[in-house]
Amino acid sequence: MTNWINTVSRDHVERGVRGRFTQANHGKPHMLRKMARGDWIIFYSPKAVYPDGAPLQAFTAIGRVADDEPYQAxxxxxxxxxxRNVDxxxxVDTPIRPLIDHLHFIEDTSRWGYKFRFGVFRIDDHDREIIRSAMVEATAAARAGEETTVNP
Structure with missing residues (x-):
């Protein structure tokens, strides 16, 4: 099993989540062919909207590859x-800045955004778990806050 990060604006990530798919590198198949069923894929969004949206700098989705081969839509x-299909x-959106010092793939914290210029890249299990935990814990906290607000 491999862990991937896909760098995509949040508006495009949201379309993918609704449709249960991912694209990479502007619809090209190369990196998608390297993925396998069961691989983790985490989405990092530097911007809210492509191409000129406001900066976001957050992890915006996480899932697992759910098919065996790329397909053309x-x-x-x-x-x-x-x-590729994704479960x-x-x-919830999880800002990257609090995680930077804990992520192995960031080699130079003064230039932490450099790696995302590659679009799609591999990360180790440690980094996947740091990001996944932060995203899931934030989701649980958000739900708890919603429940408290609804039922004081």
Whole structure:
């Protein structure tokens, strides 16, 4: 099992979560072919909206690859991106800054955003668990807050 980070604006991540899929590198298949069923994939969103949205710098979704091969979607005659199906976990946006000092893939904390320029890249189990835990704990805390607000 491999752990991946896919760098995608939040608006595009939200479309993928609704449709239960991911794309990578502007719809190209190369990195998607390296993924296998059961691999973890975490989405990092530098911006809220592509291309000129407000900075976000947060992990915005996490899931597991749910198919065996990439497939080409027929969005329109001119747009046929490659995709993988993903089973997403319930989570909330989780800012990266509090996690930077704990992540192995960040080699230089003064240039922490450098790695995300590659679009899709591998991370180790330690980093996956740091990010997954933060996203799931934030989700539980948000739910607890909602329940407290609804039922004081």
């Amino acid at each position: 027929d969005v329109s005659p001119d747009v046929q991106p490659w995709r 997403f976990l319930d989570c």
